[in-house]
Every structure is written in structure tokens, then in C-alpha cells.
Amino acid sequence: MSVVSxxxxxxxxxxxxxxxxxxxxxxxxxxxLSVFPLVMYRAWGSAQLVSQIYFAIGLVSLLTALTVPALTRRFARRRIYLFATALYVVAALAGMVGGLWVNAALLCAVMAAAMSFVCFNAYVLDHIDKADFSKLETLRLFYGGTGWVVGPALGVWLLSVWSGAPFVLLACAATAMGVLICRTPLGEGKFKATAPVLVGGAPRRAHPLAIVRRFFAQPRMVTGWLIPAIRSCAWWLYFVYVGIFAVENGLGEQVGGVASSIANMGLFLAPVMLRWMRSRSVRTAIRAGCLGGSVCFFVATLAAPWPWMTVAALIAGTVFLVLLDTSAGLPFLMSVKPSERTEMSAVYSSFRDVSGIISPGVAWLVLQFFPIAGVFALGGVALLCAWWVAGHIHHELGTPAPLRSRRRRGLS
Structure with missing residues (x-):
């Protein structure tokens, strides 16, 4: 198969x-970000039920991401990308209606994010050199800082003014995103079925299960996928349950939005973190982020009798999660073969959907036996597992060539 630009x-x-x-x-x-957990909690009145709904929607999101490669063989990738922005607008309209329609709004928003993430990464692999991946990740986080920092607090404030107001902002942002996609020379990225590539005597197809099998046959990719997946679980637990924890402990609805905005301020530290990572290695950065985040999540659990201390510990932990945002995706992206860009972009993007399935599912089980602070301990355990997995990354991955040469001369 060949890509026709x-x-x-x-x-x-x-x-x-x-x-x-x-x-x-x-x-x-x-x-x-902080609006959906609150409106879902308002609609259903139960953290356990909200977790179950997130679990079901996560399953749909995962299937959406894995079917994007098949869709690119029938439709141009740009059209799929634009369809994702249209889904954001549909989500906004459903959110404005309110009530139980917020379930449909969340479903459309999650599907839009899944499709958009696949298309974005496929275009990145088409047009950006591997040497510029770390620069792109840092610059993307920096550009997105305003949306991630202002968005959660602004969204919760708008929610207090009118329940549909945050979704008006979503519709405007999605429309602007669609216009920018149209004006950027990304190319169509559509696959044309030519002579099939034979793998073990059989033609390679875009069937989701075939893609997953090729993924599991490459251990470096599995390792590179697990770490972003666990990081995403930690973020998911933070964004969904901090607001609910604050409401249940009498801190008010605004705390969740403000805590999310403060956490996202760490995105502006991304350039500093990139320089620190380049002076060491990707593995060192990932392991530091996992271990530091794990400690903070465990402290937050132990401090549950003092709610403000729990919130503060979790905010401190997000600094380490931002370090993982800067570094955790690099091992996977640096392992992708050019012939598998779209397929493996779909697999890579699935970490968000898988985390959106596993996190609420396991959190629901935890909430059957422990108070809501127990989910933060779950995040600590997950990050500790990621720290162990990161030990399997090559110690020189992402290290600049001059630094590698100096280290080798120092050892000789």
C-alpha cells in the first residue's frame, strides 16, 4: 500500500x-475537562455510576480509534479529521440541551478526541522528522497551555453562569480548529490500494485485530505504549475525581476546575523540562516522572482526612505528570516504521481510550470498598508500575549524539 498525498x-x-x-x-x-465530571455527577448523583458510564464510553472510544485506519482507505484523512471537529460541535449542541443529553455530549467529545488524535499523529509522522519530535511535543504543550490552564477554571465558572455556556466555547474552539486544518497544507493522507504487502504470505489488511497483532510482535512498541497509557490513567483519575472529591468533602464545585487549571500551568515548564531531559535521557526523565508522581498520589491518599492537603499533594504530583507528557510518548514514536504510520498511530492513540476504560472500571471496583481517596492510591500504584516498565527502555534513547560521545569517552 502506498500513501497518496x-x-x-x-x-x-x-x-x-x-x-x-x-x-x-x-x-x-x-x-x-472539569465540566463533564460535574454535570455527570449532577445528572446521576453517584461517583460509582459516573465511573460505569465513563467505562462504557471508553469502550466506544477505543473501537473508534482502531477503525480509523480502515476509514482512511475509503475517505481522505483530512475529511476524517474535519469530521472529528464536527463531532466536537455535535457534542457542544448536546451539552447545551443538558440533562441526560450530557451522556451523548461526552460520547461525541470522546469519539472526536480519539479520531483527532489518530489523524494528528499520522500527519506528524508524515511531515515531521524524528529529530524534531521532542521539539514538537514541547511546543504543542506550550501552545496548548492556555487552553489547558484557562479552560478548566473558565469552563466551571461558565457552568455556574449557565449550564450550556461551556459548550458554546467548545463549539467556537472546534470551529476554529476546523478552519485551521483546512488552511494548513497537511495533504489528504488517503491510502490507495495497490499491490498488497505480503506478511508471512498473506496480504496485510487494515483490520483492527491485524494491526494489534503486528503491534504486539514489536516489544519496543509495547513498552512505549504502556507508559503513556499509565500516565493517561493517572491524569484521568486526577481530572475526574478531584472535582468529585472536593464536592463530597464540602470544598465546592469550583475547586475541581481551579485544581485542573493549576495543574495544567505545568505545561509552561515544558521547555525547561525538555532541556533537562536532553541533558540526560528519555529513560531518566520518564522514570523520574513516574516515581515522583507515584509518591505524590500516595501522600494524597494518606492526607484524605485533610481535604486541602490531598488536593495540594495531587497538584504537586501533576508536575511529574507534565514531565511524562513531555517524554513518555517518545519511545513509541521513535520506533514506528514508515510503512505503518497510520496503523500504528491508531494503536498509539488507543492508550487514551484504554485508560478511559481501565481507569473508571478499576475505580468503580475500588469505590465499592474504599472512599473516593482510594482511587488516588490506585494512581500511585499505576505510576509505580510505569516506573518499573520504563527500566526496560534503552538508556541512550533520545540522548543527543554529542552527549553520547562524551559519555562513552568518559567510560573508556
Missing amino acids: APTASRPPTVQDFARIGGLEALCRGCT
Whole structure:
């Protein structure tokens, strides 16, 4: 199979172009980040039931991500990307209606995020050199900082003004994102069925199970996928349950949004974290992020009798999660073969959907026996497991060549 690009554009898309698109999507997701858990809790009145709904929606999101490669063989990738932005708008309309329609709003928003993430990463692999991946990740986080920092607190404040107001902001951000995608020379990214590539005597197809089998046959990719998945679980537990924890402990609805915004301020530290990571290695950065985050989540659990201390410990833990945002995706992206860009982008993006399934599922079990602070201990255990998994990453991955040479001379 070969990729047929759109007609040659006047210039190829740059790192800045992708960072701007990522920044607008950050606003789409950020403005409802703390809103969805609150409106779901309002609608159902039970943290356990909210967890069950998130679990079911996570399953649909995972299936959505894994079917994108098959869709790209029938439709241009740009059209799928634009359809994802349209789903954000549909989510906004359902959210404005309110009531139990918030379930449909959450479903559409999660599906849009899954499709958008696959398309974004596939385009990145098409147009950006591997040497620029770390620069893109840092710049994308920096551009998205405003959406992630302002969005949660603004969304919760707008919710107090009118329940549909945060979704108006979502519709505007999604529309702007669609316009930017149209104006950026990304190419169509559509697959054309030519002579099939034979793998073990059989033609390679876009069937989701075939993609998953090829993924599991490459241990480096499995390791590179597990770490972002666990990091995503930790973020999921933070964003969903901090707000509910605050409400149940009498701290008010605003605390969840403000805590999410403060946590996302760490995104502006991404350039500093990148320089620190380059002076060491990707493995060192990932293991430091996992261990530091784990300690903070455990402290938050032990401090549960003092709710403000729990919130403070969790916010401290998000600094380490931002370090993982900067570094955790690099091992996977650096292992992808050019011939498998779209397929493996779908697999890579599935870490968010899998975390959206596992996190509420396991959290629901925990909540059957422990108070809500127990889910933070769950996050600590998960990050500790990621610290162990990260030990299998090559110690020189992502280390600049001059630094590798100096280290080797020092050992000789």
C-alpha cells in the first residue's frame, strides 16, 4: 500500500503549524475537562455510576480509534479529521440541551478526541522528522497551555453562569480548529490500494485485530505504549475525581476546575523540562516522572482526612505528570516504521481510550470498598508500575549524539 498525498502544497506543514492545531484542540478538551465530571455527577448523583458510564464510553472510544485506519482507505484523512471537529460541535449542541443529553455530549467529545488524535499523529509522522519530535511535543504543550490552564477554571465558572455556556466555547474552539486544518497544507493522507504487502504470505489488511497483532510482535512498541497509557490513567483519575472529591468533602464545585487549571500551568515548564531531559535521557526523565508522581498520589491518599492537603499533594504530583507528557510518548514514536504510520498511530492513540476504560472500571471496583481517596492510591500504584516498565527502555534513547560521545569517552 502506498500513501497518496494531496497535490504538492506551496510549503510543507511546520512544527509550528502542528503546535497551533494541537493548541486549539487543547482548548476544545480543556474547556469541558472539569465540566463533564460535574454535570455527570449532577445528572446521576453517584461517583460509582459516573465511573460505569465513563467505562462504557471508553469502550466506544477505543473501537473508534482502531477503525480509523480502515476509514482512511475509503475517505481522505483530512475529511476524517474535519469530521472529528464536527463531532466536537455535535457534542457542544448536546451539552447545551443538558440533562441526560450530557451522556451523548461526552460520547461525541470522546469519539472526536480519539479520531483527532489518530489523524494528528499520522500527519506528524508524515511531515515531521524524528529529530524534531521532542521539539514538537514541547511546543504543542506550550501552545496548548492556555487552553489547558484557562479552560478548566473558565469552563466551571461558565457552568455556574449557565449550564450550556461551556459548550458554546467548545463549539467556537472546534470551529476554529476546523478552519485551521483546512488552511494548513497537511495533504489528504488517503491510502490507495495497490499491490498488497505480503506478511508471512498473506496480504496485510487494515483490520483492527491485524494491526494489534503486528503491534504486539514489536516489544519496543509495547513498552512505549504502556507508559503513556499509565500516565493517561493517572491524569484521568486526577481530572475526574478531584472535582468529585472536593464536592463530597464540602470544598465546592469550583475547586475541581481551579485544581485542573493549576495543574495544567505545568505545561509552561515544558521547555525547561525538555532541556533537562536532553541533558540526560528519555529513560531518566520518564522514570523520574513516574516515581515522583507515584509518591505524590500516595501522600494524597494518606492526607484524605485533610481535604486541602490531598488536593495540594495531587497538584504537586501533576508536575511529574507534565514531565511524562513531555517524554513518555517518545519511545513509541521513535520506533514506528514508515510503512505503518497510520496503523500504528491508531494503536498509539488507543492508550487514551484504554485508560478511559481501565481507569473508571478499576475505580468503580475500588469505590465499592474504599472512599473516593482510594482511587488516588490506585494512581500511585499505576505510576509505580510505569516506573518499573520504563527500566526496560534503552538508556541512550533520545540522548543527543554529542552527549553520547562524551559519555562513552568518559567510560573508556
